[in-house]
């Protein structure tokens with residue numbers, strides 16, 4: 813199974829990764845705020861991740877790492 817990790821405090825909450833995920837499992841964590849003051853991106857259902865790395869490729873700040 814793929815593993816997606818976020819360097820959370822570098823996320824600027826732009827949502828590009830949310831739009832890029834074909835499985836619709838990336839979202840912004842509205843209940844959390846990171847060191848920059850943004851709602852950071854997270855994967856809400858890792859079991860559905862197919863490891864395509866679209867999210868990581870889309871992120872302008874290289875916040876996301878996908879391992880498979």
Ligand code: SF4
Nearest residue numbers: 833861862864865867
């Ligand atoms: S690797 Fe692909 S399926 Fe998994 S969270 Fe990223 S965009 Fe979605």
Ligand code: SF4
Nearest residue numbers: 823824826827829871
């Ligand atoms: S694309 Fe990168 S900076 Fe933008 S919300 Fe996703 S992880 Fe954060």
